[in-house]
Amino acid sequence: MRPLFQLLRRAVKPRFQVAFVGEDFPSPLPNRTLVITVDGSLALAAGMRCPCGCGDDVLLNLLADQRPTWHLTVRNGRASLSPSVWRTSRCGAHFWLRDGRVEWTADQRNQLVKDVRAWFAR
Structure with missing residues (x-):
């Protein structure tokens, strides 16, 4: 049952x-869409709609000299952010x-529900 659940979540x-x-x-x-604001070749911030489906915007600082900050990596048109994004409000x-x-x-409940909600929010 667990492999079927994981296959469904990936789909x-x-x-x-x-x-x-x-x-x-x-x-x-x-x-x-992860939107990256840039000034020349310098990435300033990243923004996206919250993937849980609540409709809120999530804005993240990418400047290393300000806190909190996230590190952005883009490979083959696919983005990765670190550390994790944790919305402490809403x-x-x-x-x-x-x-x-x-x-x-792992601390999130109803992960499949959130994935399905985000899938239909496109």
Whole structure:
């Protein structure tokens, strides 16, 4: 039963695209897209719609000299962020973005429900 559950989760797990823009985020942020603001070749911030489906925007600092900060890696058009993103207000989502896919942390309940909700929010 467990392998079937994991196969189902992988099938509905949405992959986030990457979009690079100038210094301002578009309004509204597009679904299933990690938007990166840049100044020349310097990545300033990342923004995305919360993958739990609550509809909130998640904005993350990418500048190393400010806290908190996240590290962005983009390979083959797929983004990864570290450390994990943990929303301490509202929905409380806690996840990693790895290779363009949301990986919910072990402390999150109803992970499959969140993945399905995000799949249909596109």
